Amino acid sequence: MRSLIFILVMAMSVSVAADSFDNLLQIELKTLGSGEPAKVADFLGEDLLCLVLWDSQCPDCLENVAQLGTSDPPEGVRLLGINFDDLAWDAEDFIAEGRLQFPQLHDPEGRFAQALNADDFSFSFALLDPMGEIKAIHYDSLDDAPEKLRDVMTAIRGATFDYRLKAVNPKTSGSIVVEIAAAPEDMPVMETSRRYPVFKHSGQIRTRGLSVSLWGDESDCDCGVSGPFGESLAIQKNLLYRASYELIAEMAPGFSAGGKLRMSNEDPVLFEQGPEYLGSEFGSAFGEIRQDRFSARLGYFSDHFTPLTLQRWDFADNPPAAGSGGAGCGVCGATVRGVSLEALDDLGPKITFEGLRVEASLARSLRLSTFYAIPQRAVASSGVTMDNPFAYRRDVLASRLVYSFDFVAQSRGVFAIQHLSAHEDGESSDLPLSWSELPLSFIHKNEVWSASALIPLWQGLTLHGETARSFERVDKMNGFGESLNGAAHLAELNFKRSKNLRFAAAWINLDPEFTSPFRALSYRGNAQGYRISAQWQGESAALALFHKQLERVEDVDAGNMPERLSISSALVGWKPRKGLSLDLVTTLASEEPGGGLCTCDRWTHTLTARHKFGRAAELQADLTYVRAETTSSKDGQRSMIAVIQMTANF
Numbered sequence: 173m174r175s176l177i178f179i180l181v182m183a184m185s186v187s188v189a190a191d192s193f194d195n196l197l198q199i200e201l202k203t204l205g206s207g208e209p210a211k212v213a214d215f216l217g218e219d220l221l222c223l224v225l226w227d228s229q230c231p232d233c234l235e236n237v238a239q240l241g242t243s244d245p246p247e248g249v250r251l252l253g254i255n256f257d258d259l260a261w262d263a264e265d266f267i268a269e270g271r272l273q274f275p276q277l278h279d280p281e282g283r284f285a286q287a288l289n290a291d292d293f294s295f296s297f298a299l300l301d302p303m304g305e306i307k308a309i310h311y312d313s314l315d316d317a318p319e320k321l322r323d324v325m326t327a328i329r330g331a332t333f334d335y336r337l338k339a340v341n342p343k344t345s346g347s348i349v350v351e352i353a354a355a356p357e358d359m360p361v362m363e364t365s366r367r368y369p370v371f372k373h374s375g376q377i378r379t380r381g382l383s384v385s386l387w388g389d390e391s392d393c394d395c396g397v398s399g400p401f402g403e404s405l406a407i408q409k410n411l412l413y414r415a416s417y418e419l420i421a422e423m424a425p426g427f428s429a430g431g432k433l434r435m436s437n438e439d440p441v442l443f444e445q446g447p448e449y450l451g452s453e454f455g456s457a458f459g460e461i462r463q464d465r466f467s468a469r470l471g472y473f474s475d476h477f478t479p480l481t482l483q484r485w486d487f488a489d490n491p492p493a494a495g496s497g498g499a500g501c502g503v504c505g506a507t508v509r510g511v512s513l514e515a516l517d518d519l520g521p522k523i524t525f526e527g528l529r530v531e532a533s534l535a536r537s538l539r540l541s542t543f544y545a546i547p548q549r550a551v552a553s554s555g556v557t558m559d560n561p562f563a564y565r566r567d568v569l570a571s572r573l574v575y576s577f578d579f580v581a582q583s584r585g586v587f588a589i590q591h592l593s594a595h596e597d598g599e600s601s602d603l604p605l606s607w608s609e610l611p612l613s614f615i616h617k618n619e620v621w622s623a624s625a626l627i628p629l630w631q632g633l634t635l636h637g638e639t640a641r642s643f644e645r646v647d648k649m650n651g652f653g654e655s656l657n658g659a660a661h662l663a664e665l666n667f668k669r670s671k672n673l674r675f676a677a678a679w680i681n682l683d684p685e686f687t688s689p690f691r692a693l694s695y696r697g698n699a700q701g702y703r704i705s706a707q708w709q710g711e712s713a714a715l716a717l718f719h720k721q722l723e724r725v726e727d728v729d730a731g732n733m734p735e736r737l738s739i740s741s742a743l744v745g746w747k748p749r750k751g752l753s754l755d756l757v758t759t760l761a762s763e764e765p766g767g768g769l770c771t772c773d774r775w776t777h778t779l780t781a782r783h784k785f786g787r788a789a790e791l792q793a794d795l796t797y798v799r800a801e802t803t804s805s806k807d808g809q810r811s812m813i814a815v816i817q818m819t820a821n822f
Contacts, residue, residue, distance in 0.1 A: 196287055197304050201277040204255060204263050210277060212252065212284075213304065219250045220307065220328075221300040222321065224274075225290050226255055228262040233295045236317040240297075241272035243318040246325045249299075250274075256282040260464045261533040265576055281370075299324065315670060368424055374822065375417040378516050381816040383409045388809035397802045397809040398774065399513045405800075405811050412438055414516045416455075431457035432472065442515045447484045448524040449547035456526055465533040473529045474522040475543065477572055477590045479692045480640040480660050481622045483521045486692035488664070488676060489703065491741030492716040493519075494755040494780035494796060513813070523690060525568070542571040547690075550600035564615070565600035568690075569593045590622040594689050615647040620688045632668040642686050658683030658697065677704045684726050698725050698733040714745035735764040751784045776800045792819045 197216075200209040215221055224240060226233040237253065245251050253276035255263040260278050267276060279285070288309055290296040295314070299307045307328055314320050386397065386407050399405050413436065420430035433455040436443070443453050450456045450472060458471025479486045527545030534540055548566035574588045595617040622640035629635055644656040664678035684698035701722035708715045722737040741759040748754070761774040778798045785791040798813035 194304055196283060199283075201279055202260070204253075204260060204267055204276040204278050210275075212254075212277070215250065215252050215275070216300065216302055216304055217250065218302060219248050220302075220325070222249050222251050223284065223288075223298045223300065224251060224253045225285055225288070225296045225298070226253065228255070228257050228266050230295070230313075233313070234266060236295045236313055237272065239317045240321070241274060245274075245318075246322045249321070249325060253277065254279050254284045256280060256285050259462060259467060259531075259533075261539070265533070265537045265539075297321065299328065368422065370422040372420045372422075373418065375415070376822075377413070377415045377820045379411065379413045379818050380516060381411050381814075382513065383814045384513070385812045386809060387811075397800050397811040398776075399798065399800065399811070399813055403513050405513070405813070410514070412436070412514065412516055414438065426462045427460070428462075429457070429459040431455060436516070438516060439514060442512055444548075445512075446523055446547075447517055447520070449545070450524065450526055451546070451549060467531045469529045470527075472524055472526050473543070474524045475529065475541075475570075476521040476523060477570065477592070478588075478622055478624050478638055478640075479695060480638055480662060481590045481592050481620050481688055482523065482570060482690045483692045484523045484690070485519055485521050486694050487519070487521070488678070488705070489680075489692065489694040489720070491718045491720075491739055491759050492743035492757055494743070494757045494778040521692075527568075537576040539574045540571070541574070542569075544569050547594075548596075550597075564596040564598055566594060566596050566689075585628055586626040588624050590620075590624070592618075592620040592622075592688065592690070594618045615645075617645040618687065618689055619643045634666045636662075636664045636666065638662045640686070640688075642688055644685070644687055656685040656687070658686030660686045660695070660697075672709045674707045675705070678702065681725070696733050699723070699737075700725050701737075712747040714743070716743040716745075717741070736762075737764075738762045753782050755780045755782075772802060774800060774802045790821055792821075793817070794819075 197213040198211055200211055202208070203210050212221075212223070222245065224237060226237045228234060240251060251274035253272065253274060255276055256279050257263045258280055260280075263276065263278065266272070284290075285296075288296065288298055288306075290298075290309070290311060295317075296309065296311045297317075298309045301307055308324050310320065310324065384399075384405055384407055386405060388397075397405055414434070415436070416432060416434045418430060418432045420428055422428045434450075434453065436453070440453060456472040458469055458473065460469040460471075461467065476483045479489070525543065525545035525547055527543055529541070529543035531539065531541045545568045546565060547568055548563060550565040551563045570590070570592045572588060572590045574586060577585050577587070596615055598615050620640055620642045622638060624636070624638035627635045627637075638661070640660045642656075642658055642660070645653060646656075647653045660680075660682045662678065662680050664676060667675045669675070679702045680695075681700040682695060682697045686697045699722045701720065703718070703720040705716070705718045707717075718739070718741045720737075720739045722733075724733050724735050727735075739759065739761045741757060743755060743757045745753060745755045755778075757776075757778045759774075759776045759778075761772075761776075763772040763774070764770075765772065776798065777800075778796065780794060780796045782795075783793050785793075794815070794817040796813070796815040796817070798811075798815070800811045800813075802809050
């Protein structure tokens with residue numbers, strides 16, 4: 173039997189916690205598809221009841237739920253789905269495809285997930301006996317969910333009445349160990365009735381000590397030393413902090429409001445560059461209405477579209493970075509030009525805007541999403557300086573139409589059309605400006621159309637493709653405007669050999685005149701080439717390999733793309749014990765700025781030690797050491813970066 177990554181824990185004892193869970197079984201939930209009310213207790217009978225907890229936003233959830241829905245359950249087991257999507261249509265679109273042949277209840281508040289401590293996991297199931305007592309709980313996604321359910325049933329039948337299924341020993345080839353269960357002492361008591369308003373809150377405090385040292389001679393070949401994210405370096409020592417707190421109140425069913433407070437000593441310029449485009453650096457607020465097939469949110473919200481339109485960061489297009497956590501996501505790091513080492517942002521694809529977002533399900537498997545936002549406010553100065561720049565207000569209107577469809581058994585395909593329009597409002601500033609006070613271009617308009625598809629070709633093999641075209645207009649001081657338009661194409665194959673082994677290969681082509689103001693920072697115009705990556709993830713170790721080769725499409729003096737670029741990287745991760753991980757990344761980048769005069773070779777070594785305290789990483793400490801060396805045919809430079817970072821989540 174293949175070794176699987178999972179944790180089986182005993183849930184509750186016959187105590188106050190058990191009484192509370194009994195009450196939870198009696199609350200009425202909506203049946204997805206029909207809308208009829210039903211209780212979990214209605215499904216209890218002579219057989220064991222398997223509660224399948226899932227969310228349609230995680231691919232592993234859909235795969236495992238589909239496996240259970242298209243296979244016969246073990247003898248003596250009845251299946252019942254508990255879906256905790258915020259919106260019913262997310263789950264109903266998936267159910268309508270006919271791959272779930274067992275009933276589904278909608279629990280948007282996530283009360284069952286919270287009661288079973290499963291809210292932090294992508295997929296889980298729990299087995300209840302005819303009296304509603306929990307016999308076993310399984311967390312984490314699987315290669316074969318039906319097989320695992322059969323294994324759990326076998327272990328339960330072999331146990332005595334006084335035993336509970338507690339854990340699986342991975343060192344015994346996945347065989348299940350039955351032990352006497354110890355009931356948790358701090359099991360929370362669940363409230364089974366909703367009293368409004370319901371408050372939720374979260375926050376984060378992050379501090380970073382940074383020290384950068386440089387030595388050596390600067391190169392005449394534009395081969396400056398860069399940091400772990402490709403950013404330019406300067407000698408410095410600083411201590412940064414950022415504290416944020418979010419409070420959300422559910423005022424009534426389907427209506428919520430909230431706000432976010434933020435304090436930081438980061439440079440305001442970093443805040444203006446995203447990924448949070450807010451009107452005030454001190455926070456924002458929102459109000460939201462959610463119905464079964466419609467939602468509207470006014471205020472701040474987070475979203476992303478695709479790598480070629482609206483995506484802050486594309487993980488797949490960059491080498492692995494240290495900090496993956498040893499056996500974590502080895503290719504989820506990034507080495508991208510344009511990211512500042514001084515920013516305390518988490519790496520991720522989403523951007524936070526302020527404005528209005530509306531989402532609606534037009535039909536089964538067809539969804540429309542659109543939003544209007546203002547990512548840039550008008551700033552006028554008596555003179556154009558780097559400390560006090562001039563800028564008009566920028567407006568963004570974006571729309572996305574997504575269609576989901578069945579392609580092969582137990583797989584879901586997606587086709588989407590995206591449109592993004594951004595322009596500066598020339599009337600947003602009433603300060604008279606002279607010729608010397610205006611930048612070279614002062615009215616900018618940009619429009620991007622994109623079509624993308626995600627097609628499952630075979631078990632574990634998927635194809636992602638995207639084609640986009642941009643239209644740009646810049647009106648200059650002398651009255652002669654400039655219009656540009658360009659195309660971009662991306663194709664990628666992903667193969668998941670097993671849960672622990674993945675491969676990816678992609679080809680990309682970006683015209684010199686292709687541009688989008690919010691595209692992933694790694695996508696620079698005037699480039700074409702390929703990338704390949706492989707990742708293996710074990711119980712306590714991980715290995716990730718990456719290679720990217722790009723070349724300039726046209727020999728134009730745009731300064732945005734070297735003549736040739738090659739990046740190779742390897743990550744080795746190790747988890748010596750629970751909560752502690754070590755990552756070592758070595759990256760070699762070779763770059764020809766152009767003209768054939770010289771080449772730039774950069775070696776970067778990054779070592780990160782990370783320790784997580786608590787199950788949900790309430791406190792996390794990172795120690796990172798980076799050593800970079802840049803050499804050319806003329807001169808060379810070296811750098812050393814030391815980072816101590818503490819992150820507390822609550």
